[in-house]
Amino acid sequence: MLVVQKFGGTSVGDLDRIDNVANIVKSYKERGDDVVVVVSAMAGETNKLLDYANHFSKTPPQREVDLLVSSGERVTSALLSIALQSKGIPAIALTGRQAGIKTTSDHTKARIMDIDPEKMQKHLKEGKVVIVAGFQGINENGDVTTLGRGGSDLTAVAIAGALKADKCEIYTDVDGIYTTDPRIEPKAKKIDVISYDEMLELASLGAKVMQSRSVELAKKLNVDIEVKSSFKPEIKGTLITKESKDMEKVLVSGIALDKNQARVSIFGVDDRPGISAEIFEKLANKNINVDMIVQNVGKDGKANLTFTVPQTEVELTKEVLKEYENNTENIEYDTDIAKVSVVGVGMKSHSGVAAKAFKTLANENINILMISTSEIKISMVIDEKYGELAVRALHKAYELDK
């Protein structure tokens, strides 16, 4: 079996943790697997280097920032290779360049364009563990680029795709994806299997273990991901894979809570075609991430338009909407909201899932301010102070603690 394993910053946080990683890799190698390992920088290194850069400039040139921070993963890859070889396991450390990872030129947020797997395949054929410095590649100028947040996950998934690996294991400091945040609901259970789409809904809704772009890439490349803990590698993690009929037996997979949204309400918008489109186009031009949108017609041919944006983008949103202040009745901004989402592919084939959500919140006297649904998700905006209560009530209602 060919396995790609990715170890994040806390998993390689010090020399003892790197030794632990070497032991995990060794156990796979000894049972006969071929292994490619993707590593992050040791915890804290990337931020230290960014602090160095910011000492000289609040806006350091991004090409140099990439050269600077990419050194962190190089260090880890070399150390892991040394650790493995000291244990008698043949290994070789490759930089992003050497692993054939070609990216766009957008420094600090490049996208992977292509992977030439030849060098990795050659070393695998020679029986070596191939260790790749994550988070980085080169652009067409031959300059080092980095992939932005979650970049090492992305490297691992892309390599698994290029090598047609049997599995991509993402090692982190939690042992899988949970039905909800265990800090909110201690009865939260680890999910055994989840579909890409469910994971995407959970990731974008605040489950921070996997970045959406890595899950999207895994879905596109059809790469099976297992999220596991490097602290307890013997415990089975959560498998993220393509949707199957089997999964639909489970009505709801998880409950997500997002308290970083704000609600924007525009009252008395002219109810003519194109007005909403105009507003959302202007917001998009400023890269403001609009999430839920609800529009309903009021009286006198005027409509009310409500949507959510990240709290960090409220000020920018206010600027964009300034020009509408005079030709609408009122614009309100509310940051004291929470978005609670119920996610599960089972809803596709079961009715009554949404009704149960509404009833559950009603039973707790929680007022629902906005509702938005997709095939596999029901999102509800409520008063922020009821967020945790809503999560616990829904978790129980869908029997996720069983």
Add this chain to the structure above:
Amino acid sequence: MLVVQKFGGTSVGDLDRIDNVANIVKSYKERGDDVVVVVSAMAGETNKLLDYANHFSKTPPQREVDLLVSSGERVTSALLSIALQSKGIPAIALTGRQAGIKTTSDHTKARIMDIDPEKMQKHLKEGKVVIVAGFQGINENGDVTTLGRGGSDLTAVAIAGALKADKCEIYTDVDGIYTTDPRIEPKAKKIDVISYDEMLELASLGAKVMQSRSVELAKKLNVDIEVKSSFKPEIKGTLITKESKDMEKVLVSGIALDKNQARVSIFGVDDRPGISAEIFEKLANKNINVDMIVQNVGKDGKANLTFTVPQTEVELTKEVLKEYENNTENIEYDTDIAKVSVVGVGMKSHSGVAAKAFKTLANENINILMISTSEIKISMVIDEKYGELAVRALHKAYELDK
């Protein structure tokens, strides 16, 4: 003027020191020079990374060690580029690979084979300060190599040669080469100009500012080197350049002391042709660095052979000479010796320089155990405890304190 500047570990030891370097470079750029800067790793970084490697193995694989330690210079080069750009000076950081530095494959001690200056020239033409990560290049496999001790000096000299730079400035924590070690003789004076050959004699004899290999390369490529202090950049340093008639006016340039040698004496060697050659060939095969050699004929057709080796190689020398124990009278090893050397191109055209050295030591009642001379150097082996006294006496005798 095109200047190559090299800044060592203490000169880039922290963010404030890097800022200081940026100001030095900026002052050159602003007066109209083109500047290429070669940087070392921040002081302590390389050793820290080597300690990491040694945590896993006493003999870590050298290819991975090179990948590991080369990251130190990359970090400094990126930071200096950021610092310069933040001061409004266009700059670009290049890795050894990007600077076109091709080396042999000998990891951790590679030699520079070739430099392709095209990329550096392109950026210089665009008005940028080119910053190169020192100490590193790539081999024919595309793997990162490092150049060993003094590698960044070597990078700077080689680049100065490849670009036909007007000057190569080596910035360090002393402001030049001194007539002798100021810790031994406080009256030691900074030398203004010194020839390559004199510097080579001084370097190999214990003046640790410049490694011999960098001076040798400078001589070969005809690169003028100025050794300066990054702490006092306004002060003129020592110029190392090709020998000129002018230099011969100065009788003696400096006095060097080397206390790390040991004396090996073989008594009663058969006085037949080839026996010395045989012994020295065997020592050379073990990479033992034999320095001074004296041979004289004793009685009964037997010769006495005396030579010096580094103290660290005494044990290995003993092993090699074991086979001669039975067919010689005696083999003695003495580590309590010091080698004092008087260096100066002036001796070529002046007589009596050696006689003055012998007389000076005699006046101090210091017995000379061995003598060896070259065109520009007189070396004398004496009892170790008289080393400093001899240096001070010679320094005075040749009026180096004037």
